[in-house]
Amino acid sequence: MWQRIKNGLEVRIGLEDLINTKLKNYTVPRNTNIFYTLGGVALVAFIIQAISGFFLLIYYVPHSEHAFRSVQYIMTVAPFGWLFRLMHVVGSNLLVAVIFLHMLSVFFMGSYKKPRELTWIVGWLMLLVTLTFCLSGYLLPWSQLSYWTTTVVTAMPTAFPYVGDYIANLLRGGEFVSGITLNRFFALHVAFLPPLLVGLMVIHVFLIRRIGLSSPPFDESAEEARPWTEYRHVSYPNGNSFYPYFVLKELYMVALYLVVMFFVITFLPTLFLPEASNIPANPLRTPAYIKPQWYFLAPYQMLKLIPNKFLGISMQIALIGTFLLWPFFDTKKERNILKRPLLLATFTASLLLWVVLTMWGRSS
Ligand code: HEM
Numbered sequence: 001m002w003q004r005i006k007n008g009l010e011v012r013i014g015l016e017d018l019i020n021t022k023l024k025n026y027t028v029p030r031n032t033n034i035f036y037t038l039g040g041v042a043l044v045a046f047i048i049q050a051i052s053g054f055f056l057l058i059y060y061v062p063h064s065e066h067a068f069r070s071v072q073y074i075m076t077v078a079p080f081g082w083l084f085r086l087m088h089v090v091g092s093n094l095l096v097a098v099i100f101l102h103m104l105s106v107f108f109m110g111s112y113k114k115p116r117e118l119t120w121i122v123g124w125l126m127l128l129v130t131l132t133f134c135l136s137g138y139l140l141p142w143s144q145l146s147y148w149t150t151t152v153v154t155a156m157p158t159a160f161p162y163v164g165d166y167i168a169n170l171l172r173g174g175e176f177v178s179g180i181t182l183n184r185f186f187a188l189h190v191a192f193l194p195p196l197l198v199g200l201m202v203i204h205v206f207l208i209r210r211i212g213l214s215s216p217p218f219d220e221s222a223e224e225a226r227p228w229t230e231y232r233h234v235s236y237p238n239g240n241s242f243y244p245y246f247v248l249k250e251l252y253m254v255a256l257y258l259v260v261m262f263f264v265i266t267f268l269p270t271l272f273l274p275e276a277s278n279i280p281a282n283p284l285r286t287p288a289y290i291k292p293q294w295y296f297l298a299p300y301q302m303l304k305l306i307p308n309k310f311l312g313i314s315m316q317i318a319l320i321g322t323f324l325l326w327p328f329f330d331t332k333k334e335r336n337i338l339k340r341p342l343l344l345a346t347f348t349a350s351l352l353l354w355v356v357l358t359m360w361g362r363s364s
Helices: 002-013 015-024 034-059 067-076 081-108 117-139 144-159 164-172 179-211 242-267 294-305 309-324 341-363
Strands: none
Touching (some): 015 242, 034 081, 067 081, 081 242, 081 294, 117 179, 117 309, 144 179, 144 309
16 A cells, blocks of 8 residues: 555656665765754744644633633633643643754754754744744733733833833733734734744755754864854765654654643643633733743743843844844954853853843742
8 A cells, every 4th residue: 555655656757766775875964963953943842833733722712701711611611622731731832942052952962053044044934933833822811910911911002202102002912911912913923923933944945955954063073163154054064864864863753742731641740831821811910920832931031130121122122133143243253152151151141141041030
């Protein structure tokens, strides 16, 4: 049966030639480490989000009167609804963690340098879109947590003179978070952001294939060391084939991702669903304290520490801009961060600061 399908495809699309030229003859460096698999894991994690989100959409009602109850229905009555909801909630947190790790490893290995600046920028845009996914998705269950977190976040633009109020009102569809905000965030979450992220992913993967994967900088190949004066595809004649070698490596890491996801779903199901997420939204009752998700805690804590809101938000925008355009600031050819003590020290200090701010934000 399988052989007949293969023969049928061979006659029609030249399957073997396709596999040979696109997968087997496409080579990756011999010494790729496990960090090279994180991009692929993020890709699979996103697909899991899309599939589980599709099943949630069957029962979810995007209306302020029904949203909370529809989510309760998914958790308690709809067949396997609890599983898809937990996959979606846990998956969103793990996806952000995987993207962070992918970005850190790309930074650590200097893979953002010429000729891969565009790959880095598109990656950053994907990170920002993913965070917008998380923010918009947070409001959808219409719980106390959803409502008040969105109230805090949508008030942020008001720190800016002239345009601030306009932006905040545009996001909320009025002066307060309401059913209109829910509809806007729902439309963003299911209709605008998915094609945007898919489009960015296509460009990201195209750039990676077109340029070729970078080799680890710790024992850089001669090909990578050659000056980049005109376009060429970076290939590794002595490297490993993408398929099956690299694909198998990716699959091991995807399996590990699934193990972590199902471990959390089974043993720590409420890890990302605190008490306030089980109480329906009440615009008249502000909860005692409200905290954003773990990945927003560091910027949130930073804003709390800087008394001037305008200054705090402007600093964060400047930080994002600097990181986004980092490959154009750091044009030194040396990719091995271990040979650049100042950059290594700044990288480690920034990472530590992020961890400290996150823990501080959690406990304060
Ligand atoms: C949804 C998010 C993302 C997905 C699905 C994704 C996917 C991928 C894949 C499949 C690869 C090739 C294998 C690898 O090196 O892991 C890759 C490489 C790369 N990614 Fe991403 N990525 C994402 C986010 C990011 C972010 C946030 C950045 C940086 C800000 C980034 C920058 C890069 C760079 C520079 C490379 C080239 C690495 C090399 O050639 O060695 N990516 N990405």
